Amino acid sequence: MSEPINSALVEFRDVSYTVPSLPSPIISNLNLKVLRGETLVLVGESGCGKTTTLRLINRLLLPTTGQVLVEDKPTSEWNPIRLRRQTGYVIQEAGLFPHYTVERNIGLVPALEGWEESRIKNRVLELLSLVGLEAERFAQRYPGELSGGQRQRVGVARALAADPPLLLLDEPFGALDPLTRASLQNEFAELSDSLGKTAVFVTHDLREALRLGSRIGLMRAGRLAVLETPERFLESDDKYARAYIETLQLQDDHGITK
Amino acid sequence: MNFWTFLQQNWSEMLTLIREHLSLVLISTLVAVVIGLPTGILLTRKQSLRNPVLGIANIMQTIPSLALFGFLIPLPFIGGIGARTAIVALVLYALLPIIRNTVTGILGVDRNVREAAVAMGMTNSQILWQVELPLAMSVILTGIRVAMVISVGVTTIAAAVGAGGLGVYIFRGLRQYDNNLLLAGALPAALMALAADFLVGLLEQRFAVGSKKRVSVWSKTVLALFALALVLGAYGTWRAWRSPSRAAATGERVIIASKDFTESVLLAEIAAQMLESRGVAVERQFELGGNLPHDALVAGRADLYPEYTGTAYTAILGHPPITDPRAVYDQVKQEYAQKFNLDVSPPLGFENTFAILVRGADARRLGLKTISDAAPHAPKWRAGFGQDFMSRADGYPGFSRTYGLKFEEQPREMDLSLTYIALASGKVDLIAGNSTEGRIAALDLVQLADDRHYFPPYEAVYILRKEALLRVPVLAEVLAKLANAISTEEMRQLNYEVDANKRNPVDVVREWIQKRGFK
Numbered sequence: 001m002s003e004p005i006n007s008a009l010v011e012f013r014d015v016s017y018t019v020p021s022l023p024s025p026i027i028s029n030l031n032l033k034v035l036r037g038e039t040l041v042l043v044g045e046s047g048c049g050k051t052t053t054l055r056l057i058n059r060l061l062l063p064t065t066g067q068v069l070v071e072d073k074p075t076s077e078w079n080p081i082r083l084r085r086q087t088g089y090v091i092q093e094a095g096l097f098p099h100y101t102v103e104r105n106i107g108l109v110p111a112l113e114g115w116e117e118s119r120i121k122n123r124v125l126e127l128l129s130l131v132g133l134e135a136e137r138f139a140q141r142y143p144g145e146l147s148g149g150q151r152q153r154v155g156v157a158r159a160l161a162a163d164p165p166l167l168l169l170d171e172p173f174g175a176l177d178p179l180t181r182a183s184l185q186n187e188f189a190e191l192s193d194s195l196g197k198t199a200v201f202v203t204h205d206l207r208e209a210l211r212l213g214s215r216i217g218l219m220r221a222g223r224l225a226v227l228e229t230p231e232r233f234l235e236s237d238d239k240y241a242r243a244y245i246e247t248l249q250l251q252d253d254h255g256i257t258k
Numbered sequence: 259m260n261f262w263t264f265l266q267q268n269w270s271e272m273l274t275l276i277r278e279h280l281s282l283v284l285i286s287t288l289v290a291v292v293i294g295l296p297t298g299i300l301l302t303r304k305q306s307l308r309n310p311v312l313g314i315a316n317i318m319q320t321i322p323s324l325a326l327f328g329f330l331i332p333l334p335f336i337g338g339i340g341a342r343t344a345i346v347a348l349v350l351y352a353l354l355p356i357i358r359n360t361v362t363g364i365l366g367v368d369r370n371v372r373e374a375a376v377a378m379g380m381t382n383s384q385i386l387w388q389v390e391l392p393l394a395m396s397v398i399l400t401g402i403r404v405a406m407v408i409s410v411g412v413t414t415i416a417a418a419v420g421a422g423g424l425g426v427y428i429f430r431g432l433r434q435y436d437n438n439l440l441l442a443g444a445l446p447a448a449l450m451a452l453a454a455d456f457l458v459g460l461l462e463q464r465f466a467v468g469s470k471k472r473v474s475v476w477s478k479t480v481l482a483l484f485a486l487a488l489v490l491g492a493y494g495t496w497r498a499w500r501s502p503s504r505a506a507a508t509g510e511r512v513i514i515a516s517k518d519f520t521e522s523v524l525l526a527e528i529a530a531q532m533l534e535s536r537g538v539a540v541e542r543q544f545e546l547g548g549n550l551p552h553d554a555l556v557a558g559r560a561d562l563y564p565e566y567t568g569t570a571y572t573a574i575l576g577h578p579p580i581t582d583p584r585a586v587y588d589q590v591k592q593e594y595a596q597k598f599n600l601d602v603s604p605p606l607g608f609e610n611t612f613a614i615l616v617r618g619a620d621a622r623r624l625g626l627k628t629i630s631d632a633a634p635h636a637p638k639w640r641a642g643f644g645q646d647f648m649s650r651a652d653g654y655p656g657f658s659r660t661y662g663l664k665f666e667e668q669p670r671e672m673d674l675s676l677t678y679i680a681l682a683s684g685k686v687d688l689i690a691g692n693s694t695e696g697r698i699a700a701l702d703l704v705q706l707a708d709d710r711h712y713f714p715p716y717e718a719v720y721i722l723r724k725e726a727l728l729r730v731p732v733l734a735e736v737l738a739k740l741a742n743a744i745s746t747e748e749m750r751q752l753n754y755e756v757d758a759n760k761r762n763p764v765d766v767v768r769e770w771i772q773k774r775g776f777k
Contacts, residue, residue: 089374096374158378
């Protein structure tokens with residue numbers, strides 16, 4: 001990735017995605033650039049197309065029309081395996097393999113990539129400390145023996161394992177209690193600053209979006225309604241964005257201080 | 259003889275049967291896994307195939323095993339008599355639980371986990387081997403466990419197609435009412451089922467997901483045993499498939515079959531020994547169930563078996579019963595030649611017909627001589643009949659109509675060999691046995707005369723393939739020697755030696771041949 005800073009790592013060009021069984025498209029005419037190094041947060045209500053947008057990036061889905069470019073190459077021309085191995089993916093409930101230890105879960109992609117065992121081992125130790133889990137206590141545990149927050153940390157560590165330039169996160173902290181969520185959000189904010197990853201982060205929690213995003217994209221019925229930095233997003237005069245912001249203020253009379 | 263003495267005297271034969279049984283179970287389970295696992299995996303990929311294939315596997319399981327054997331005998335390559343056919347049938351029975359549990363296990367893998375696997379950039383085969391199969395393994399092993407336990411049970415029936423195994427003891431024990439034989443067959447089979455259940459159960463625990471997996475000595479042992487069983491199974495399969503095909507004997511070699519009752523075995527053994535003493539190699543496929551000997555001859559898998567003209571006339575040719583022995587014999591000989599290209603030997607000299615039997619005490623007390631004499635007492639009596647008698651054309655329905663018989667309750671259907679004991683011990687009051695049954699006198703039973711001539715004559719004959727006569731000319735000489743050679747009393751005596759005195763048919767026949775000077 002020797003491209004100049006601020007060039008797009010991911011670009012959606014007139015992308016639509018439809019399924020035969022549904023009358024209206026899930027994504028329609030989406031144009032969007034994800035810049036290198038930024039954390040783009042997609043918000044919106046359930047069914048607005050955020051998750052589909054994410055899945056179009058690592059070719060879990062292919063667009064019906066239009067193109068999704070990753071590093072200037074359409075996903076349809078990427079080898080899906082190669083594309084996915086250099087794209088970290090974190091989902092709600094983490095999707096850890098229940099029959100693998102924490103260590104094997106984190107070392108999964110490096111192992112698929114054929115790294116040497118000692119190198120994988122070092123990488124796993126490094127990542128465990130990065131996500132705040134003590135290696136001696138956790139490396140040999142199975143996911144079933146972890147709390148929800150611990151599982152999610154392992155999920156993040158697994159996504160980072162092969163040092164992918166791009167991270168996709170689909171409501172990774174959605175199922176956690178507020179305290180654990182807040183601490184994971186803080187840690188993620190620090191991580192993404194220090195690692196310089198490009199991330200696309202899906203959530204329906206605007207507070208989380210404001211805390212983590214360098215830009216916030218508000219989606220509605222398969223379209224991008226607003227795409228702004230957090231500060232300007234709060235001042236947006238888009239009707240739908242305002243409604244969204246007001247729910248926030250109802251919850252929190254003190255307003256939002258970033 | 260108590261069970262312990264029986265075991266001491268027969269342990270080596272018993273070990274052979276156990277080994278046969280075990281290898282049938284292992285081979286068939288192995289083949290079923292080799293077929294069922296990929297099929298199950300395929301069904302998780304091709305949803306449109308799922309219901310049809312599972313439906314077919316389901317239907318397989320509902321086919322009664324004897325009927326399935328009947329279908330298989332004429333088939334080339336997989337059919338015939340012996341272990342191969344049994345294995346094919348066992349595999350068909352074992353497929354359903356294996357396929358079904360493979361499908362259930364793989365489809366049961368958490369969606370999130372599968373999605374994560376795809377998104378991590380795993381290839382389809384990596385997902386299958388590293389994620390789906392390990393996570394489905396304990397469910398799949400449950401299927402294999404069920405299949406093995408079913409196999410242990412069904413394998414007892416494999417004795418009916420001459421595949422050996424513990425069923426040989428069970429069938430023989432039922433026939434001879436010998437508890438030692440029954441125990442010696444049923445007990446190891448039950449233990450085998452429990453052991454299979456337990457051992458595969460341990461494997462299942464080994465693959466249970468989400469707990470610490472300390473590889474204990476136990477599970478190591480079980481894994482090693484399992485691996486050993488797989489190797490033995492593979493070797494056995496290879497041996498079974500390489501063993502000479504049983505299709506059509508060649509040269510001076512004759513395959514002799516028999517039905518699964520003592521008299522049939524004795525008559526088959528007589529023919530076998532007579533041929534052997536004339537330098538002909540004989541392969542014995544005795545104790546086949548139902549009409550399988552007939553099927554085997556028609557399919558060219560056997561050359562000769564003992565039959566009764568009345569059975570051939572009514573049960574196989576499907577004619578209504580008639581009472582003239584000469585007419586029955588001629589008709590059977592002619593139609594067998596036309597329909598099946600089979601020949602019928604001259605009658606052996608005795609008839610085996612259904613004998614309506616009552617307890618001697620009852621006969622004397624009530625002065626019963628004929629079936630008509632007994633008819634007035636029937637409403638107070640219970641009757642017990644073999645399955646055969648209840649269903650065949652010359653059996654119960656016509657019999658009860660001819661004599662106007664009405665019993666206290668619907669006649670009990672039971673194994674023919676059990677009816678004698680049931681009668682003697684007062685569980686039933688009237689049975690339809692065989693007129694040559696050895697135990698009739700021993701149990702003080704009395705045969706009532708068929709005064710309305712309902713039962714067609716059942717002359718004993720040999721049925722044989724015409725082609726065998728051409729191939730082995732000495733057969734004709736043997737059959738001519740045996741024409742009219744055995745009287746009803748002699749046959750009863752031979753049966754009694756085996757059924758009541760528990761002697762080996764081979765020895766009983768050898769003595770008889772010597773006594774008669776047949777060599």
